[in-house]
Amino acid sequence: MADSTETLLETPLASLHRELGARMVPFAGYAMPVQYPAGIMAEHLATRSGAGLFDVSHMGQAELVGEGAAEALERLTPADVKILKPGRQKYGLLTTESGGVLDDFMVANLGDRLFLVLNASRKDVDCAAIEAVLPAGVRLNRLPDRALVAFQGPGAVAALATIAPDVSAMRFMDVLAVEIAGITTLVSRSGYTGEDGVEISVSAEEAEELARALLALPGAVPAGLGARDSLRLEAGLCLYGNDIDETTSPVEANLVWTIGKRRRTEWNFPGAERVREELDNGPKRLRVGILPEGRQPARGHTPIQVGGEVVGEVTSGGFGPSLNGPCAMGYVAREHAADGTALDLMVRGKASPARVAPTPFFPHRYAR
Template sequence: MLETPLASLHRELGGRMVPFAGYAMPVQYPLGIMGEHLHTRAAAGLFDVSHMGQAELVGEGAAAALEKLTPADVQALKPGRQRYGLLMTEAGGILDDFMVTNLGDRLFLVLNASRKHLDIPAIEAVLPAGVKLTPLPDRALIALQGPAAVAAIATLAPGIAQLSFMGVGRFDIAGVPAIVSRSGYTGEDGVEVSVPAEQAETFARALLALPGVQPAGLGARDSLRLEAGLCLYGNDLDETTSPVEANLVWTIGKRRRMAFDFLGADRVRDELDNGPKRLRVGILPEGRQPARGHTPVHARGGEAVGEITSGGFGPSVNGPVAMGYLARHAAADNAPLDLMVRGKALPGRVAALPFTPHRYAR
């Protein structure tokens, strides 16, 4: 197992370490998954996401080169702004989802831990002479999420409070040079902060000393993003899934939708014109029993129509929540469903996403 720069701090804080994407990561601390989840919704949770891949793309034409792989409009991204996008396969599936930031003199990328070994060569393969992709394994990534997160970190760097959602800036925080984006993976306001690995523990301790900040692990990160209707690569997205099926058409820039000059565009254009065979939807089980990933889904009293890809208990909604893919004819709002949990049909229905309203700083 690889370890992040905060591994010893996690153990000191009582983190229960588990394998995740090749890393030993804290799934929870003594407060427990539900406590960490609810604390993040109410105040501020500190998450170590240093297992994610960080890289920079430098050179004339870097944005245009990246657009060969993604339908996101990277060239329109202004300095100090970040965008969510999808890296595509030739067959129109999703190689990964990622974040791209315009830092003025370079593009800064954040890639999924489980996919960075595939993303980096895929990006390098489309780069022209003079454009270089440099992985940044010497950087850590720390997320501070929740309604009190920005006010807390702004006591150390007041300018952070001026960032809008998906805004990015460079700040000195507790003596540590940091790249701060006002974004996250919980549906709450908050920041994700890239810092030099050798200063990550100093930085994390400074944040944990702020009022209202508690450490939170992978368990709470997963339940928070599920309530917020956010996709997890490997569960809700993979190489068989298209952006249209995933209900991520909004990631395709208007200019890109006219040119269709990105990898896998033929499938995307066909599904935009004719509709996909299946769609990602929210699913609400009735009762208290969660329906987890790979649970088969049937039309009420009838045929198999799909599968749950992410499911569990939502502490904020005080009940089970799920997402999955259903045949398009079965994906209408409030359509009644049977969730086949251990061979037994549990009632559920198609539900609007997100289950908990987003509270980003618009």
């Protein structure tokens, strides 16, 4: 969270949030809507049943342009970027020389360039790291004059298709330039809620017009950071700074699937030595899903014990509105990571029983 004395940045939708009655909070240096008058629970459930509109304009957007852009990006990520076909997107990790996670990101192949979406709190770090490895002829263009909104839920694409028919034929992780209500946008069929839906990149000056057009669609509601967090937690998706950071490896984080098959034969990405060692011999700890047995949520930094001994820590936790109960993720020593393992969560000094559980807690509903 940002220091209260710091001047917070605002997204292009700030005045619309206030008009809609949002409660604004500091997040990654921005004033962001945590919830609207309906509340986090209602926004979460409305996204699960219809369509929620989230402002994610605080995220970093950038493009890599020039011959060899994919090869250049692979100097910083174990993802196979070269395999990405035009009009397709993938999730990847930027890694450090010590095998930690510098950030997680999205990369799309737009044919003549790569389009990147980076975390708000890490975008400056990421861009500096990328620029440091670029060869002559490849350049990184930051796109601070663009906004980003996520329109998520089982009704989102059908509703959007009434004003932008092209989106209905898109598959999960497709990316397409689409005109919506007369506005030129870049749409990816992806998101951070576990639901079907889209993320839409748009020029900052047209962002409010786009958001109003989306909110006018049937079943659409504005949703804030609170619902975004509970949705992604139920979906078992990592939040940078909580569940992954420079101390966690892709293997520990259970994100080995982001490492390209070819990259596992080349071992030429930052931190490859640690990743290879952990793949061969197993990591000391693993990220797991956790279901508390009672109604008491366990928040981040809650110690995890087995037989009175601390074996790990909760990294994300809260109440899952779709589960109607608490859920969490955290790291535990590998020998305690099997599904069904009994744990004690030390909530305010008292042991609260829980079990290791598979994620997602709520099924993903992507348009595969």
